[in-house]
Amino acid sequence: MHIHLLPLWFFIIQIIPVLGFTDYLLKTCAQSGFCNRHRFYEANIKESKNRYYSVDKSSIEYYKEENTHKYVFKASIIKTIPRPDVNDIKVELPFTLSFFEDLTSLRFTIDEIRTNRLTELLPDFLNTYRYNETWKWAFDSEFNLYNSELTYKESNWLSNDIITIFNEDESLKVELYTNSFLLKVYYDNKLSIVINEEQLLNIEHLRSKEENFQQLLPEESSFNMFGDNFEYSKADSLRFGPESVGLDFSFIGYKNVFGIPEHADSLRLKDTSKTEPYRLFNVDVFEYNVDSKMPTYGTIPLMIAANPTSSIGVFWVNAADTWVDINYKEDKISSHWISENGIVDVVLLFSKSVAGITEQFTTLTGKPQLPLLSAIGYHQCRWNYNDEADVLNVDSEMDKAHIPYDFIWLDIEYADSRQYFTWKPNSFATPKKMLKKLENLGRQLVVLLDPHLKVDYFASDKCIENGVAINDKNNKPYIGHCWPGKAIWIDALNPLGKKIWDGLVTVFVDKVKNLHMWNDMNEPSIFDGPETTAPKDLIHFGGWEHRSVHNIYGLSVHESTYESLKSLKSDRDQRPFLLTRAYYAGSQRSAAVWTGDNVANWDYLRISIPMVLTNNIVGFPFIGADVAGFSGNPEPELLVRWYQAGIWYPFFRAHAHIDSKRREPYLFDEPIKSIVRDLIVLRYALLPTLYTSFYNSYISGSPIMKPMFYEKPEFEEFYDVDDQFYIGDSGLLTKPVVAPEQTTVDMKFAPGIYYDYFTLDHFVIKGNSVIEKTIETPLEKSAVFIEGGHILTRKDRYRRSSQLTKYDAYTLLISPNLNGFANGILYVDDGISFEYQNGQYVVSNFTFQDNKITNKVIHSPDELAYDGNMSISKIIIPIGSGKVKYSNVATVKMNSNKIVVNVSISDDKKSIIINNPSLSIDTDWELIL
Numbered sequence: 001m002h003i004h005l006l007p008l009w010f011f012i013i014q015i016i017p018v019l020g021f022t023d024y025l026l027k028t029c030a031q032s033g034f035c036n037r038h039r040f041y042e043a044n045i046k047e048s049k050n051r052y053y054s055v056d057k058s059s060i061e062y063y064k065e066e067n068t069h070k071y072v073f074k075a076s077i078i079k080t081i082p083r084p085d086v087n088d089i090k091v092e093l094p095f096t097l098s099f100f101e102d103l104t105s106l107r108f109t110i111d112e113i114r115t116n117r118l119t120e121l122l123p124d125f126l127n128t129y130r131y132n133e134t135w136k137w138a139f140d141s142e143f144n145l146y147n148s149e150l151t152y153k154e155s156n157w158l159s160n161d162i163i164t165i166f167n168e169d170e171s172l173k174v175e176l177y178t179n180s181f182l183l184k185v186y187y188d189n190k191l192s193i194v195i196n197e198e199q200l201l202n203i204e205h206l207r208s209k210e211e212n213f214q215q216l217l218p219e220e221s222s223f224n225m226f227g228d229n230f231e232y233s234k235a236d237s238l239r240f241g242p243e244s245v246g247l248d249f250s251f252i253g254y255k256n257v258f259g260i261p262e263h264a265d266s267l268r269l270k271d272t273s274k275t276e277p278y279r280l281f282n283v284d285v286f287e288y289n290v291d292s293k294m295p296t297y298g299t300i301p302l303m304i305a306a307n308p309t310s311s312i313g314v315f316w317v318n319a320a321d322t323w324v325d326i327n328y329k330e331d332k333i334s335s336h337w338i339s340e341n342g343i344v345d346v347v348l349l350f351s352k353s354v355a356g357i358t359e360q361f362t363t364l365t366g367k368p369q370l371p372l373l374s375a376i377g378y379h380q381c382r383w384n385y386n387d388e389a390d391v392l393n394v395d396s397e398m399d400k401a402h403i404p405y406d407f408i409w410l411d412i413e414y415a416d417s418r419q420y421f422t423w424k425p426n427s428f429a430t431p432k433k434m435l436k437k438l439e440n441l442g443r444q445l446v447v448l449l450d451p452h453l454k455v456d457y458f459a460s461d462k463c464i465e466n467g468v469a470i471n472d473k474n475n476k477p478y479i480g481h482c483w484p485g486k487a488i489w490i491d492a493l494n495p496l497g498k499k500i501w502d503g504l505v506t507v508f509v510d511k512v513k514n515l516h517m518w519n520d521m522n523e524p525s526i527f528d529g530p531e532t533t534a535p536k537d538l539i540h541f542g543g544w545e546h547r548s549v550h551n552i553y554g555l556s557v558h559e560s561t562y563e564s565l566k567s568l569k570s571d572r573d574q575r576p577f578l579l580t581r582a583y584y585a586g587s588q589r590s591a592a593v594w595t596g597d598n599v600a601n602w603d604y605l606r607i608s609i610p611m612v613l614t615n616n617i618v619g620f621p622f623i624g625a626d627v628a629g630f631s632g633n634p635e636p637e638l639l640v641r642w643y644q645a646g647i648w649y650p651f652f653r654a655h656a657h658i659d660s661k662r663r664e665p666y667l668f669d670e671p672i673k674s675i676v677r678d679l680i681v682l683r684y685a686l687l688p689t690l691y692t693s694f695y696n697s698y699i700s701g702s703p704i705m706k707p708m709f710y711e712k713p714e715f716e717e718f719y720d721v722d723d724q725f726y727i728g729d730s731g732l733l734t735k736p737v738v739a740p741e742q743t744t745v746d747m748k749f750a751p752g753i754y755y756d757y758f759t760l761d762h763f764v765i766k767g768n769s770v771i772e773k774t775i776e777t778p779l780e781k782s783a784v785f786i787e788g789g790h791i792l793t794r795k796d797r798y799r800r801s802s803q804l805t806k807y808d809a810y811t812l813l814i815s816p817n818l819n820g821f822a823n824g825i826l827y828v829d830d831g832i833s834f835e836y837q838n839g840q841y842v843v844s845n846f847t848f849q850d851n852k853i854t855n856k857v858i859h860s861p862d863e864l865a866y867d868g869n870m871s872i873s874k875i876i877i878p879i880g881s882g883k884v885k886y887s888n889v890a891t892v893k894m895n896s897n898k899i900v901v902n903v904s905i906s907d908d909k910k911s912i913i914i915n916n917p918s919l920s921i922d923t924d925w926e927l928i929l
């Protein structure tokens with residue numbers, strides 16, 4: 001064991017948190033060896049006519065493994081390094097191409113054959129292959145890995161040798177140009193994407209430092225190939241030398257690209273030709289910069305190109321430090337992907353719509369979980385609630401102020417000396433008693449559980465004894481600094497590590513039903529590590545360097561925690577709730593996430609919206625930003641505006657830094673307190689609608705906070721709008737105020753009729769194009785509309801928690817469009833157990849048409865075990881469309897019965913109301929106005 005000296009910046013961050021993010025801790029592309037080299041190569045190869053990569057045609061093989069149904073096209077790409085006067089150096093790079101059976105997609109990989117001569121010089125504990133297992137973490141274990149049949153043919157066209165490969169139904173055609181590795185992909189006979197069009201393919205093959213000079217291409221630089229001169233990562237041993245991979249993708253005929261979170265930046269990705277590239281590298285970035293391409297906590301390496309009638313996804317299945325350059329051109333968009341190591345493993349997805357990309361991506365990487373109903377309620381968090389009395393006091397103060405909430409949270413200080421799996425003895429002497437008290441009102445508690453374990457206590461001892469800590473470059477347990485001081489890190493990539501973790505979680509939770517987990521700091525964050533994270537030459541299970549697996553580490557930790565909680569099923573038959581900070585593609589299967597350590601100022605409120613939207617379109621919708629900013633003290637106006645936005649985040653949590661003033665909503669002065677309470681109450685009223693959006697997401701991966709272009713792809717005007725959005729398929733449309741003293745907002749509307757959510761006033765947008773309209777937003781009011789054509793379901797009665805709404809009846813809010821039509825789905829289950837997987841749920845389809853409301857039950861089990869209230873106690877129909885004909889009675893037909901119900905007009909004459917129509921959501925019926 002050795003002692004790490006804490007660098008000066010460690011103290012600066014800890015003591016003066018108000019300074020904002022310290023940029024110099026993170027590399028720029030120019031300071032990153034491999035990023036610098038690929039940009040250098042890009043600049044030079046564009047000028048030169050040299051081509052170093054080609055496909056060896058004699059190596060082509062159509063490989064078919066009957067028993068696994070694997071149909072794979074294989075060939076060798078040859079990298080040729082010209083040598084004057086002597087034989088050229090040839091490097092063999094195995095290439096595979098295949099099509100998944102269940103998707104309109106194509107996958108290709110490029111690996112390297114490494115010579116024994118060089119790998120023998122490396123220590124035995126190192127795995128010397130290129131890491132090729134990222135897909136195992138990213139893909140859903142239930143995904144059908146079968147490949148579909150493919151066909152190929154060779155042809156000569158001009159001087160190029162071209163091989164044409166089709167998928168089974170020939171919706172995809174790939175032309176492989178062998179003379180200079182190039183792929184053209186046609187989707188429905190239209191050229192859609194070209195790979196290596198810019199000739200940026202460059203695979204840095206294994207070589208020794210001594211022979212490096214003969215291994216370089218003329219267009220290459222040797223910057224930092226065998227050593228790192230960046231201030232904080234000079235110790236990196238870079239044992240493999242240069243081993244990065246780079247490749248370009250050109251989206252033909254596209255004008256917009258999205259995705260590749262997480263960045264505090266716009267939804268539509270920006271051109272980077274004159275700026276830093278977007279970096280994908282999970283790091284702890286306290287008070288990260290906004291409007292920036294700097295890396296943050298999570299990575300989903302999916303880029304989506306979208307047009308009104310087609311869409312493409314590029315999924316770069318690599319977990320190493322990655323940079324992406326984007327260049328918008330006249331008739332296409334090129335993107336340049338650069339990763340520090342690993343193989344090239346790419347899945348391309350094709351669809352007519354952007355929704356089709358999200359759907360296929362979540363078929364591949366897993367659908368977002370269906371969370372506990374309570375988990376989509378309001379979460380009250382703070383660093384820290386100090387002791388049991390504090391927790392129970394917050395709990396009762398919320399009730400006194402009539403503010404509903406479901407989850408209360410304990411940050412790091414609940415544990416004894418920050419040793420997770422323990423409780424601080426005096427402050428939390430009787431945690432089970434406290435948990436029981438919370439449970440009585442249906443409330444849940446979350447505690448923080450980080451992957452770093454303080455040295456010299458039972459949990460870390462157990463990890464070391466079992467050899468499941470991450471090792472240092474000499475293969476001994478790595479010791480770094482984090483919250484508890486000196487700590488080790490669990491290696492959750494190790495199956496035994498997961499087992500040890502599972503044992504620790506199980507003992508700690510000890511069958512308590514309402515205890516949940518929060519995996520923070522799992523990038524991992526290491527205070528004395530380079531770029532605030534783990535040294536890249538640490539060693540994981542399997543002999544892999546941390547460099548290869550960095551971006552999946554967080555996923556491995558939270559998935560392990562989730563599986564532990566889920567395995568307690570027999571003792572607590574409920575879905576676990578788990579929050580993670582670090583993430584990767586696939587994290588949506590088991591966790592919620594938040595946008596990390598933001599600040600209580602307007603910039604962070606503004607940027608939270610595109611950040612949340614981006615995650616929503618790449619299959620990870622269960623996300624939110626800390627309301628009303630983690631650090632700092634929000635002024636009352638900002639508080640209100642942040643809650644007005646925050647009630648729409650799929651994950652809705654208030655959180656505050658230890659140095660900020662207490663700001664539980666019952667502490668606010670009037671009228672702020674009432675405004676905020678009414679907002680939280682609104683969130684609760686809409687839980688049935690939101691939960692239905694989560695269900696849709698669980699079925700199809702669809703966004704919950706949904707960008708304008710996603711809902712209305714036909715309007716070009718919406719592709720760069722990222723400050724207003726829809727909620728699922730509900731028709732709810734909002735644009736939060738994100739700047740001070742803004743009593744109006746300008747919103748963009750597609751043609752149709754829109755109802756003000758609060759007043760049910762309406763207006764009509766005529767014509768065929770998007771119109772901008774100014775909406776009044778005094779402090780107490782935000783701009784929330786329902787687009788005509790939708791039916792919302794609510795539970796209007798105030799209750800202290802979501803569980804307590806179980807026996808309340810539903811309200812239907814029917815907002816007809818200009819044709820007098822509206823439709824909406826409602827999903828209902830017990831909100832707690834996994835029984836929905838056994839068909840224990842109800843889906844109703846409400847339609848309003850020709851002055852008739854119908855309910856068609858799409859799904860209902862023979863016997864529903866859930867005994868919640870299924871009745872509808874109120875129907876509201878705004879009449880502004882002029883299409884609603886009504887009298888003072890309506891006829892209900894259900895089974896063979898016919899009854900008459902009263903219809904009344906609201907006091908403000910804007911809607912008709914049917915009270916107690918004796919209808920239920922789980923039977924078919926008709927109500928004729």
Ligand SMILES: *[C@@H]1O[C@H](CO)[C@@H](O)[C@H](O)[C@H]1NC(C)=O
Binds near residue numbers: 129132
């Ligand atoms: C990963 O690489 C190893 C070593 O080259 C190889 O044996 C294995 O088949 C590869 N796995 C996949 C899925 O490509």
Ligand SMILES: *[C@@H]1O[C@H](CO)[C@@H](O)[C@H](O)[C@H]1NC(C)=O
Binds near residue numbers: 808869870871873
């Ligand atoms: C459902 O709600 C209605 C209306 O509030 C109420 O009359 C009825 O008793 C409730 N039913 C159940 C089973 O809770």
Ligand SMILES: *[C@@H]1O[C@H](CO)[C@@H](O)[C@H](O)[C@H]1NC(C)=O
Binds near residue numbers: 823
């Ligand atoms: C619900 O009903 C509408 C017609 O009112 C129909 O278009 C839609 O497909 C139905 N949805 C489902 C999921 O069955």
Ligand SMILES: *[C@@H]1O[C@H](CO)[C@@H](O)[C@H](O)[C@H]1NC(C)=O
Binds near residue numbers: 902
């Ligand atoms: C409907 O209205 C009539 C006349 O006002 C009244 O007598 C009756 O009680 C009402 N029915 C219900 C179910 O409220």
